[in-house]
Amino acid sequence: MENIKEKSYNVNNEMSKRKEAGMETFELVILETSDIHGNILPINYGTNKAAAVGLAKISTLVKTERARQKHVLLLDNGDLIQGTPLTYYYARTDSKAPNPMVRAANALQYDAAVPGNHEFNYGQELLMGVVKESHFPWLSANILNEQTRKPYFGRPYTMKVFAEGLKVAILGLTTPYIPNWEQTQHIRGMLFADPVETAKRWVKFLREREQADIVIVSYHGGFERDLDSGEPTEDLTGENQGYQLCREVPGIDVLLTGHQHRMIAGKAINGVTVMQPGNNGRALGKVVLQLEKQEGHWRCAQKRSELLPVEAAKADPSIIALARPYEEATQAWLDQPIGKIEGDMLVHDPMEARLKDHPLIEFMNRVQMDAAEADISCTALFDNQSPGFPENVTMRDIVSNYIYPNTFKVVRITGMDMKAALERSASYFKTDSGGNIEVNPAFSNPKPQHYNYDMWEGIDYVIDISKPVGKRIVKLEYKGKPIDPAAEYEVVMNNYRAGGGGDYLMFKGKPVVKDVQIDAPELIANYILERKVIRATVDHNWKVIF
Structure with a gap:
């Protein structure tokens, strides 16, 4: 686990002092999943044995966090709907039924999701069905309609406004390298723009026009450079641009990443807190923002992040029950x-x-x-x-x-x-x-x-x-x-x-x-x-x- 600690704070003491001084404060928790790859149940399909993975375990962690915290956002960073025999069997034999991954995600009450590269593997018809069935928006500012140049999925960002007046913007971005991997018919009519240039325009818009207090960027991509030294860790092809986003796009508070299946927490680049929660639902990413009101505007005073592993979490029975008919059909087929x-x-x-x-x-x-x-x-x-x-x-x-x-x-x-x-x-x-x-x-x-x-x-x-x-x-x-x-x-x-x-x-x-x-x-x-x-x-x- 890449758990390089940010500067530590005694958060509770600091916020208590502010409250005692009459300053208005606010704590926001951001939870991230990424690269779930079709894992709902805690099972390894190759061996058919129990494994510490899946949305059923993630659900238990999410419920615990919501019970502890008043203000929680839950975001998925992509590669949700493909990757296990369950999703393959569904896509190839029973795709007219509700999508099992969307049913699970709806049950977890996600606030938003970003399409990853594997979202396109089963074709546009299935993907657009996923978008339609979801009770939350799919965000990608840089996947555009080839004709209109407007966001293909309709929503480049979503804005969450809390009762206390806090405005939190969530901007979605996706690696533009998809045309190098995906079948042409699966991405026909789509244009994949550069995430960095796209983010520069949209983050400025969110700050200046939408008056967002906090800007979260959820980017289905990873880091092309060492997070400490800035030295390249791969050929700079444009597949991963997380480091560049942090260095070149002003106004980002938190960058949620994925795609590389890394476990990254407790790290900041150029003042931007970065997170990556691994793959298959092995961990839930958690970012905590301590906010305070200054001159009528909310400002971020402190940030911290951590990974919550699922090993000790019990699988949520309601999610297991939801997946059961899909799982039984899949196991018989396997x-x-x-x-x-x-x-x-x-x-x-x-x-x-x-x-x-x-x-x-x-x-x-x-x-x-x-x-x-x-x-x-x-x-x-x-x-x-x-x-x-x-x-x-x-x-x-x-x-x-x-x-x-x-x-x-x-x-x-x-x-x-x-x-x-x-x-x-x-x-x-x-x-x-x-x-x-x-x-x-x-x-x-x-x-x-x-x-x-x-x-x-x-x-x-x-x-x-x-x-x-x-x-x-x-x-x-x-x-x-x-x-x-x-x-x-x-x-x-x-x-x-x-x-x-x-x-x-x-x-x-x-x-x-x-x-x-x-x-x-x-x-x-x-x-x-x-x-x-x-x-x-x-x-x-x-x-x-x-």
Whole structure:
């Protein structure tokens, strides 16, 4: 947890002194969730065991805070509606029913939400249904209607006015990097403007025209620089601009962030209190503002922030009851038998699976190649929790290994592009002082990015990590001949990668030969159902040496 303390105050004593002096005071509590990713219940769907996650536990914490405090705002920072088998099953089989995530959020009585990048994964029809069903506004000042240039979701901000006359503005912003990841039809008609320039205009408007006493910016994005030193922690692509918002936009009191799944509290940048509460509902972010009235206007005297973990919280029975019918249908679907694996397709060691050809990765690539009728493919082991496939495969096993609703594209690239992509993947590794292989910190901090290391089928290659980054591909062949840098090759990859996601900008804008519009989990299930028995095989077409 990144819990670097702000200057501490004896808040109660300070406010007591002000009250005794006859000064009017006010305490405002801001609660934040972010990157809930479809987690309502405290369960790990891969293992079907209890886990310290989800809105049911968050609800208990929220109720406790509301019982203690008179003035509480509850805000969601995005990536709410996608990420678990429950939300996938709902989106693909029962999306005419009320959305389970919205039902839970309505029950928690959120004041506002911001669309994150994964809000778009299931398409515009489902997303706009979510907006319509919500009892709270969805805010994004920088996602615009391409024609009118007005906020696409209608509301760039919301204003909360309290009986004491305090005016609190909440401005929503979303990372503009979404077009690099999302399927074109899911964001058709939308324009993603720069959050910093957008914030400069709107924060000034909120301060000067709306006379807001407090301005909260809820930004579905993270920090591109070290919070202490200001040194860049990633390529400054525009995916994360939280540090820039704090430094360049005057008038922000609190910046709520997300997207990177970090645990950040007790930290301020340029006087702006910043917060990020992790992912999956592991913690609730809490910011407390101590306000006092000066010359007829409310001013912030003190600020503090903390993270409230959910481990010790009991799940709210009302939220569990609300989710029960969705959960029962999901569990029945997850336990459906699909087929059998002959041989070993389990992931015993995720690092080993990335150092040499593995049966699970070869299988995933074969599925993509079959669906797209392509003879070159690339895919990834998305995280270190991917278990692989047991002998008897169910839908649970499929969604435990392929955790995104990706579709696939066949992209025409040059040999030079292929080499550049492989070099990007090869930068995933580093060696320590003893010569042992480790993950390059750029792929693990501030957010794990194992999904950005690709493994290929249909070509033969060798990665030598004793070589400098950018010069590690020491063999690259197609059908027994060296890859021609100027020649063109057709490669199937997921839609995220085809858009340049993960800093694979060599793929961005390349011709799309074929678009496979079937989600990966469904594609994998169909492949196994059709064949009934799958042999775990490897052809050893690639390896890592050092």
